[in-house]
Amino acid sequence: MDTATAAPRVDYLENGHTWQSWLLTRDHKRIALLYLFGVTFFFAVGGLFALMVRLELLTPLGDLFEAETYNKLFTMHGVAMVFFFLIPAVPAVLGNFLVPIMIGAKDLAFPRVNLLSWYVYMVGGLFTMGAVILGGVDTGWTFYTPYSTAASNTHVIMTGLGVFISGFSSILTGFNFIVTIHKMRAPGMTWFRLPLFIWAHYATALIMILGTPVVAIAIVLVALERTLHIGIFDPTLGGDPVLYQHLFWFYSHPAVYVMVLPAMGVISELIAAGARKEIFGYKFVAFSSLGIALIGFFVWGHHMYVSSQSIFAGLIFSVLTYLVAVPSAVKVFNWTATLYKGSISYDAPMIYAFGFLGLFLIGGLTGLFLGAMGLDVHVHDTYFVVAHFHYVMVGGTIMAYLGGLHYWWPKISGRLYPEGWARFAALVIFVGFNLTFFPQFLLGYMGMPRRYHMYPEEWQVLNVLSTAGASILGTGYLLPMIYFTWSWRKGPKATANPWGATGLEWTIPSPPPTENFIETPIVTAPAYDYAHQEEHVA
Amino acid sequence: MPNGHADTAHHPALQHHFDNLEQQQDAATFGMWVFLVTEVLFFGGMFMAYTLYRYWYPDGWVAASHHLNVLLGAFNTAVLIGSSLTMALAVRAGQLGERRGQVLFLVLTILLGAVFLGVKVVEYADKFEHHLVPGPNFLFDDARYARPAQIFFSVYFAMTGMHALHMIIGLGLLTWLLLNAIKGRFTREWNTPVEVVGLYWHFVDIIWIFLFPLLYLVGHH
Numbered sequence: 001m002d003t004a005t006a007a008p009r010v011d012y013l014e015n016g017h018t019w020q021s022w023l024l025t026r027d028h029k030r031i032a033l034l035y036l037f038g039v040t041f042f043f044a045v046g047g048l049f050a051l052m053v054r055l056e057l058l059t060p061l062g063d064l065f066e067a068e069t070y071n072k073l074f075t076m077h078g079v080a081m082v083f084f085f086l087i088p089a090v091p092a093v094l095g096n097f098l099v100p101i102m103i104g105a106k107d108l109a110f111p112r113v114n115l116l117s118w119y120v121y122m123v124g125g126l127f128t129m130g131a132v133i134l135g136g137v138d139t140g141w142t143f144y145t146p147y148s149t150a151a152s153n154t155h156v157i158m159t160g161l162g163v164f165i166s167g168f169s170s171i172l173t174g175f176n177f178i179v180t181i182h183k184m185r186a187p188g189m190t191w192f193r194l195p196l197f198i199w200a201h202y203a204t205a206l207i208m209i210l211g212t213p214v215v216a217i218a219i220v221l222v223a224l225e226r227t228l229h230i231g232i233f234d235p236t237l238g239g240d241p242v243l244y245q246h247l248f249w250f251y252s253h254p255a256v257y258v259m260v261l262p263a264m265g266v267i268s269e270l271i272a273a274g275a276r277k278e279i280f281g282y283k284f285v286a287f288s289s290l291g292i293a294l295i296g297f298f299v300w301g302h303h304m305y306v307s308s309q310s311i312f313a314g315l316i317f318s319v320l321t322y323l324v325a326v327p328s329a330v331k332v333f334n335w336t337a338t339l340y341k342g343s344i345s346y347d348a349p350m351i352y353a354f355g356f357l358g359l360f361l362i363g364g365l366t367g368l369f370l371g372a373m374g375l376d377v378h379v380h381d382t383y384f385v386v387a388h389f390h391y392v393m394v395g396g397t398i399m400a401y402l403g404g405l406h407y408w409w410p411k412i413s414g415r416l417y418p419e420g421w422a423r424f425a426a427l428v429i430f431v432g433f434n435l436t437f438f439p440q441f442l443l444g445y446m447g448m449p450r451r452y453h454m455y456p457e458e459w460q461v462l463n464v465l466s467t468a469g470a471s472i473l474g475t476g477y478l479l480p481m482i483y484f485t486w487s488w489r490k491g492p493k494a495t496a497n498p499w500g501a502t503g504l505e506w507t508i509p510s511p512p513p514t515e516n517f518i519e520t521p522i523v524t525a526p527a528y529d530y531a532h533q534e535e536h537v538a
Numbered sequence: 539m540p541n542g543h544a545d546t547a548h549h550p551a552l553q554h555h556f557d558n559l560e561q562q563q564d565a566a567t568f569g570m571w572v573f574l575v576t577e578v579l580f581f582g583g584m585f586m587a588y589t590l591y592r593y594w595y596p597d598g599w600v601a602a603s604h605h606l607n608v609l610l611g612a613f614n615t616a617v618l619i620g621s622s623l624t625m626a627l628a629v630r631a632g633q634l635g636e637r638r639g640q641v642l643f644l645v646l647t648i649l650l651g652a653v654f655l656g657v658k659v660v661e662y663a664d665k666f667e668h669h670l671v672p673g674p675n676f677l678f679d680d681a682r683y684a685r686p687a688q689i690f691f692s693v694y695f696a697m698t699g700m701h702a703l704h705m706i707i708g709l710g711l712l713t714w715l716l717l718n719a720i721k722g723r724f725t726r727e728w729n730t731p732v733e734v735v736g737l738y739w740h741f742v743d744i745i746w747i748f749l750f751p752l753l754y755l756v757g758h759h
Contacts, residue, residue, distance in 0.1 A: 100555075105555065106554065106555035107554075107555035108555075109555075109565040109569060110565075110569060111553075111555065171576055175569060175572050175573055175576065176569075178572050179565050179568050179569040179572060180565075182568060183561060183564055183565040183568060184555075184561075184565070209572060209573075209575055209576045209579075210575065210576070210579050211579070212576070213576050213577070213579040213580035213582070213583070214579050214580070214582060214583045216580060217580055217581075217582075217583035217584060217700075218583055220696075221583075221584075221587070221696065224692075224696065228672060228673045229672070229673055229674065230672040230673065230688070230689075230692035230695075230696075231672060231685070231688050231689050231692055232587060232689060232692045232693070232696075237685055237688060237689070238594075238595070238685035238686055238688070238689050239591075239689060240590065240591075240594075243586070243587060243590055246586070247583050247586065247587075250583075515554070515555075520557070
């Protein structure tokens with residue numbers, strides 16, 4: 001309740017400069033920037049661990065780190081990247097900033113809950129970082145029992161607690177998105193006028209509220225098992241360690257879609273704006289998000305083909321895994337069809353979108369290899385799996401996240417980024433990514449297992465290529481960090497709509513005022529109405 | 539304010555990003571429902587564990603279940619159902635803006651909740667005494683079923699403990715409601731918190747309605 005009723009409108013960045021005005025803000029745009037700070041930090045931490053992993057694998061001998069240290073490195077790489085970067089990156093940064101604006105609302109439905117979610121996330125992160133500093137954890141990011149309960153002497157509980165706590169931030173974000181999208185849409189913003197970014201975030205939010213509590217309780221039970229030896233996952237006491245795997249993957253497979261669905265939402269926006277066309281088959285793309293969210297809950301068994309699951313159950317999970325590829329393919333086909341006869345730009349966001357299409361395609365198709373039971377037995381727990389999920393997570397999610405960050409940067413910061421550098425960085429990242437992860441498909445197919453710090457000599461060439469690619473990739477990631485920092489202070493001022501794009505976010509000033517819309521907008525046109533927009537402009 | 543109602547558009551409880559109190563109340567109630575969906579899944583993991591082990595160890599679980607006090611469990615079930623009634627009456631008093639009714643029924647709900655937790659303490663203490671708490675000191679009279687019984691009590695303590703935690707949080711929320719009700723904050727126009735906490739309280743009740751037969755009445759026909 002401020003008194004600035006008649007005062008001239010200030011943008012959200014100018015509305016207070018104190019620490020308090022940031023750390024106690026309820027403005028979804030400022031909270032998005034707090035998250036940007038958080039996820040960038042954990043991305044750097046996770047990246048550092050990845051660097052050490054790749055350095056160790058430069059030579060066949062385990063000469064840089066001992067096996068135990070190496071176990072900790074890949075575990076902490078996975079924990080930091082999955083739980084503290086990939087899951088929150090797109091929804092909590094871009095989604096937080098854009099969901100209310102895109103539907104014509106002044107804020108998310110529960111601004112205080114939104115701020116709380118950031119604090120919960122940071123506290124979870126602190127616990128996990130605390131575990132890292134005290135000596136780390138070595139169970140793999142999956143915390144499989146009995147390894148996490150009986151065998152490991154590292155800081156499992158503290159790390160698990162960190163993951164448990166940060167899970168609530170995910171639940172709170174999802175809960176806020178669902179209520180906001182249902183109850184806060186501007187007049188005329190019907191469900192089928194929503195940008196596909198919103199549909200994707202809606203589907204993501206459903207997974208967040210349905211899946212996350214299950215992994216939360218699984219982690220609680222692991223902690224109880226570790227401290228009190230209650231026997232629930234311990235076969236010597238009559239318990240079942242595989243029950244843990246079921247509970248874990250019931251969340252953690254859908255969590256893959258928490259990571260990639262919002263990224264798909266970003267790609268829909270980038271391609272529509274970059275091709276200046278309406279997304280081909282809007283409703284199919286919208287419903288495919290819900291389809292992925294729904295079917296995604298019934299495929300978790302494909303992580304467990306070789307852990308005591310019956311062949312029959314495996315068959316069913318295999319068929320369902322093939323099914324979940326259908327809505328993903330619908331999206332890729334429709335994006336490609338959108339490009340047809342489009343007026344295509346090659347600005348940085350679009351280069352990331354093209355990168356996404358190619359890399360996600362490879363990541364998705366190799367997912368089908370892994371979903372096939374017979375082939376999976378051959379490549380299970382090899383570098384083939386590692387390469388597959390990095391193509392989806394890094395090639396998909398991070399490409400889209402960076403593309404989205406570039407596309408909405410003028411709106412977020414009110415400044416333009418240097419286009420030449422941005423295109424260059426996008427290409428460096430694409431090349432570096434492929435050089436890092438393509439050799440891993442070959443290594444995996446030849447049988448190199450994941451999670452070992454040494455390997456036979458004949459695999460060295462491919463491993464050296466992968467490490468070289470990782471250095472290029474790392475450099476590529478540093479570039480945007482540098483020029484975004486520069487642009488934040490020195491970049492040329494951006495207009496309200498530098499891309500000439502449709503969407504409510506481009507109708508308000510850059511950066512937006514704190515209340516987003518002075519007057520609640522009234523929506524009269526579908527999303528991506530580029531055909532008619534041209535007429536208005538001309 | 540295109541949809542603004544004259545009497546609610548400037549209510550002190552209206553937050554700046556809502557058009558009117560109706561939208562705000564709608565969002566809050568819907569939000570609680572969404573949250574409860576999360577809660578169902580949270581308990582769902584434990585129900586999954588329950589299902590698996592009961593299927594694996596049917597006899598052991600019957601034997602273990604006989605060590606629970608059905609009488610106390612049934613008493614507590616009645617207490618919680620009673621508290622749901624008083625909660626529903628508190629919500630009604632909230633909707634009617636009746637301050638005295640709100641205070642009375644909130645106090646009754648808090649008392650019944652406290653009785654439930656008190657009985658739970660008695661039950662837990664009894665389990666401690668008889669070495670029925672999972673861990674190194676666990677002792678079960680029938681050696682054949684010692685391991686399944688320990689799993690049963692693990693699930694028992696995890697589920698009822700998690701439920702009790704929800705009760706304690708609920709009592710905190712009810713106390714907060716009571717303080718506001720005493721100040722006369724809840725009126726006909728605005729009583730969202732009473733309604734939302736009411737939903738939560740009923741949910742915690744319903745969880746118990748499932749826990750009681752599943753844990754106490756295994757093998758009782």
